[in-house]
Each structure stands twice: as structure tokens, then as C-alpha cells.
Amino acid sequence: xxxxxxxxxxxxxxxxxxxxxxxxxxxxxxxxxxxxxxxxxxxxxxxxxxxxxxxxxxxxxxxxxxxxxxxxxxxxxxxxxxxxxxxxxxxxxxxxxxxxxxxxxxxxxxxxxxxxxx
Numbered sequence: 001x002x003x004x005x006x007x008x009x010x011x012x013x014x015x016x017x018x019x020x021x022x023x024x025x026x027x028x029x030x031x032x033x034x035x036x037x038x039x040x041x042x043x044x045x046x047x048x049x050x051x052x053x054x055x056x057x058x059x060x061x062x063x064x065x066x067x068x069x070x071x072x073x074x075x076x077x078x079x080x081x082x083x084x085x086x087x088x089x090x091x092x093x094x095x096x097x098x099x100x101x102x103x104x105x106x107x108x109x110x111x112x113x114x115x116x117x118x
Contacts, residue, residue: 010054035074
């Protein structure tokens with residue numbers, strides 16, 4: 001399976017996981033200058049920015065390992081733009097990672113925060 005195909009399938013699985021937990025989808029594949037956020041959801045009062053990483057093979061490492069500090073900085077910058085554009089700067093926020101591989105799906109809540117990344 002090609003990377004883009006596994007990404008689409010992974011995002012669909014992640015979406016089912018999140019909505020199954022009662023979260024409301026606000027955006028999918030949200031793009032701004034400088035990056036993209038796979039999913040933005042609302043978990044109660046909290047705005048959650050979700051990075052989905054899917055791997056079909058362990059050859060390139062575990063999915064969560066692909067969320068590098070550079071990727072985190074990009075996500076935080078795009079998230080700040082989203083919050084500002086939607087007048088949500090005072091909302092509680094969280095950054096989650098959903099890692100999918102041959103063993104299943106793992107939802108890592110609060111995988112990182114914006115401290116030192118802005």
C-alpha cells in the first residue's frame with residue numbers, strides 16, 4: 001500500500017476512534033501557510049489538534065516516532081492560526097497523536113504541548 005493510501009485509511013480509522021469517544025469533528029486536513037493538521041476535534045470544551053501517523057511496515061520505525069520536533073512546531077503554528085482565525089484563543093487546547101500500525105491503533109492524548117515550540 002502506498003503512503004497516501006495508508007494515510008487516507010489511517011485518517012478514517014482515527015476519525016472513527018475519535019467520534020466513537022464522543023468528540024465532534026471541526027476540520028479535516030486543515031491547511032494554512034506552513035503546514036497542515038490532519039484532524040481538529042472538540043472534546044468537551046477542549047479543542048484537540050490531532051496528527052495521524054499510519055505505518056504498514058516497521059521498516060521506518062514506529063508511527064509516533066515520525067512526529068518530530070519540527071513537525072510539532074509546524075502543528076503548533078497552524079493550530080495558533082486556527083485558534084486566532086476562529087476567535088478561540090481562550091479555549092483549552094490539546095495536541096494528540098494517533099499512531100496506527102499492524103498491531104492496531106493507539107491514541108496518545110496530550111502527546112506534546114506548545115511549550116518551547118512557538
